[in-house]
Amino acid sequence: MKVLLLVALCATGSWSIEEMIIGPGGLPWTAVIEESTKMGVDRDSIWTWNVQAGANLAPGALARGGRVFSTIEGTTSFGTPTLDFAASPAMAKAVDGDENTAFNPDEIGIARQSSLYIDLGGHFGVQQIRFYPRLDSDHRDLYVQAFALGSDSKDPELLPFPDAIVATPFGNPFLINANVNSPNTQSVVIWPLPNQPRDDKEMRHVRIETLNERPWEIAEVEIIANGSVAPVEFISRPLTVPGGFPVWGRLRINGRDPDELPVTVQTRTGPDPKPVQYFLRLTKSQTLREVGKSGWENIVNLTDVERGEAERGPILPNPEWSAWESVTDGIIISPSPKDYIQFRLQWNEPGFKIETMHFEYTSWPLAQVMEAEISPTTVDAGSETDFVLALQVQQLEDSNVPTSGFRQLEVQTAAEITAIDRVLVKDREAFFTSRINAGEGFSVDLWDRVDPKASFVEVFFRARVFSDGTAFRVQALDERATPTESEVIYQFAQPGDVDPRSPGATLAVRLSSQNDPLVDDIRSSTRVFTPNDDGINDYLLVSYNLLRLNQPTPVLFEIFDLSGKRVQRGFAGADQSGRFARIWNGIDRDGNTVPQGVYIYQIEVEADAGTFYRQGLVNVVY
Helix, strand or coil: CCCCCCCCCCCCCCCCCEEEEECCCCCCCHEEEEECCEEECCCCCCEEECCCCCCCCCCHHCCCCCCCCEEEEEEECCCCEEEECCCCHHHHHHHHCCCCCCCHHHHHCCCCCEEEEEEEEEEEEEEEEEEEECCCCCCCCCCCCCEEEEECCCCCCCCCCCEEEEEEEECCCCCCECEEEEECCCCCCCCCCCCCCCCCEEEEEEEEECCCCCCCCCCCEEEEEECCCCCEEEEECCECCCCCCCCCEEECCEEEEEHHHCCCCEEEEEECCCCCCEEEECCCCCEEECHHHHHHHHHHCCHHHHHCEEEEEEEEEEECCCEEEEEEECCCCCCCCCCCEEEEEEEECCCCCCCCCEEEEEECCCCCCEEEECCCEEEECEEEEEEEEEEECCCCCCCCCCCCCCEEEEEECCCCEEEEEEEEEECCCEEEEEECCCCCEEEEEEEEECCCCCCEEEEEEEEECCCCCEEEEEEEEEECCCCCCCEEEECCCCCCCCCCCCCCCCEEECCHHHHHHCCCEEECCEEECCCCCCCCCCCEEEEEEECCCCCCCEEEEEEEEECCCCCEEEEEEECCCEEEEEEEEEEEECCEECEEEEEEEEEEECCCCCEEEEEEEEECCC
């Protein structure tokens, strides 16, 4: 079903940037949810509860939407087991944070041998549970003697409240099992027991089941948090916009870039509302037949199953849908234009709430199909290599989707770009200007607009690749004028086999050898320098390559004398793969100019696989 709220940023017609809004001012969160795990969801927001390590979770359970209730087992006159539920304000005294009030089953007329359930209203990491009666002289002996303490982490959605709680093996194995043969003798019960290992657990429900008829009361159940919440996830339904074929752009959460927030956002796009497919397996032919989600979940109601001719089959990704891709730098990079989009949110930080999500898009793509590939796909680490980026745009047959073309390309990559040599459009030399963005990639501005219906663009450039699997993310951009302002529209190219002369169909480059050192190509600016502040040859500059580092890694630049004494030590920072340079000005750790002599410079990399060193020599003279 195509249901979506659409808000135009400016009333300029179909070419304007528009927004899909989730939250206040747009679609309610409760309307877009497909599934959620261990988090709070209401119409205006989704969240995890804020919790501090050492905090008592029990007093806030009711405010979070949790409950406190009791169960009593019995039998009918015919011997049939029964189960009754009781909920009373008196039970809440066990979690009210007041040690002078207590829940006593005798005072409200329920059996002493029953179970007390506490729903915390959310999922939390728990490091300790304590419960006890009032500790004055009149009540401290009313402790629970024979009992079983258990916990459970199921959601009410998965565990219908409250009947199914007692129909499941809740609390098994128990946290504490003080049965009638080895009863508790302490007023204050503390889990874990002294002989139990410290083992924090994720909990949603806590149950105390009493096992004998001895009088008892509980003044407080204290459930102590360890400061964490369970990993949570929110997955939306497949969503679409009126008119279809949107090109998705920037995403904002609570008005901010997602990279600034403790949340991971992923999206995927496709041509229909079925990102996954559900199948039955026909028992005679062992072939698969696609069914809807409800049919797969309620398989017992299907005629073929009743006749024994089919059984529940696999759930498979729809090949027409893209894989999940992380939103990077606030930009949605899932393939466009596609009719449907689905998003997934994941975070582990307690106390974070999302109220609004703004998805920018345009219904006027630059090209209906935009694919790219890079060649070669395997190179020597750190060596300057000639690359060709091939880009193809085209219009699908019998399509009326308007397209505009573009004049600019941006290539985002961690590779070191050394030059952009030439550009061909439909195998003809094109006039262009280019700009290298150090550490980020490069851009190309074309003098003539690329035909959005059928064009083949080749960009010839040189670069050094330092990390295995280095990606080249390609986006086309165009500036469109509106009656009030200009807007930059962008669209990402997807990997594809667009050039039959080069195999690969990829936008990632691998290193030819995985046995290369982590540090290579160390070069010094001089073998002799004179640090006397005369402005001539006053310092040593050392450059080097870091290879195959996929995450920031500590790198040290150090100077030693020939006796092995460390003269200077500089923490160069947490660097990833690339080309770097460090400077030594001839000053030692005490701030003094070093004496004349031969010194050793060293690059040290502290990687997961070990610590790696590379050295060289330099002379200091005066």
